[in-house]
Amino acid sequence: MTHRSYGPATATRxxxxxxxxxxxxxxTRDRLPGLExxxxxxxxxxxxxxNGSRDGTVEALAGREGVRVLALGENRGATARTVGARAAGTELVAFADDDSWWAPGALARxxxxxxxxxxxxxxxxxxLVGPEERPDPVNAVMAASPLGRTRAGDVLPGPAVLGFLACGAVVRREAFLSVGGFDPVVFFRGEEERVALDLAAAGWACAYVDDVVAHHHPSSSRAPRPAALAEEARNDVLTAVMRRPWRVVVRRAVRAWRAGGPRRRGVAATLPRLPAALRARRRLPADVERQAALLDP
Known part of the structure; x- marks a missing residue:
């Protein structure tokens, strides 16, 4: 499906x-106040x-200096970021949500x-989360990654990781697009894992670097917690179907099922997407699978 484009993206600062x-x-989708x-x-x-906003987002941003708007006309979930990366003409792409932004100087660093x-x-x-700038708990998890800091003879600027927060990630555009970007199978929430696994499988390093900072002020219009938990459980299983051994798939599904409530509903929700996940299934190289296994709960 085509999308509409409004205005050039030229540097503002x-x-x-x-x-x-x-x-x-x-x-973005239907969050114009936060985006503004x-x-x-x-x-x-x-x-x-x-992603198909109906709150006037596209019209409000039309003609804004330094901002190019791609109007998809429908909700394509996280694959919208892939559309944006393809449209970018730069070596690097920094992702943000409508409720997040990069600290001054962070992208230069x-x-x-x-x-x-x-x-x-x-x-x-x-x-950093909210006006209080609380460290997101994921920071500590990534900082404690057991994967070391060396890849292909290069000492990385931080610990190697196989996951990330999309609103706090900068990618080398060539690498990101070479692994297909985000995919429609998981759609949204937890879409980062498959990208990180595929980057590692293709020989690209992913690293957590704490001297680059992003701010995230979560919107009050985000999905209610039960819905988010269901989506997380669904996508956790679907990602395993696409890339991990079947024992990992079973372990993730059983763990979510035993948790009950929304996570159990998430496991049931994998069924409509299972054929697409199976078509996309591709096992990881042995060394990357070993790394992923180190991070399994």
């Missing part, structure tokens, strides 16, 4: 004399990918890390 080597890709608040924080060109590490495919930033 950058460091140095030339345009920045990154584009900020923002995914977060957009001024972005440094460099911005591509907003609209990220660009330095990518320049110093040619096989770095994805940088997972330190994410």
């Amino acid at each position: 950058s460091s140095g004399d030339g345009p920045p080597p990154w584009t900020v890709v923002v995914m 608040g977060s957009l001024p924080h972005h440094e460099g060109p911005v591509v907003v990918v609209d 990220a660009a330095e890390h990518f320049a110093a590490h040619p096989r770095l495919g994805l940088l997972a930033a330190r994410v």
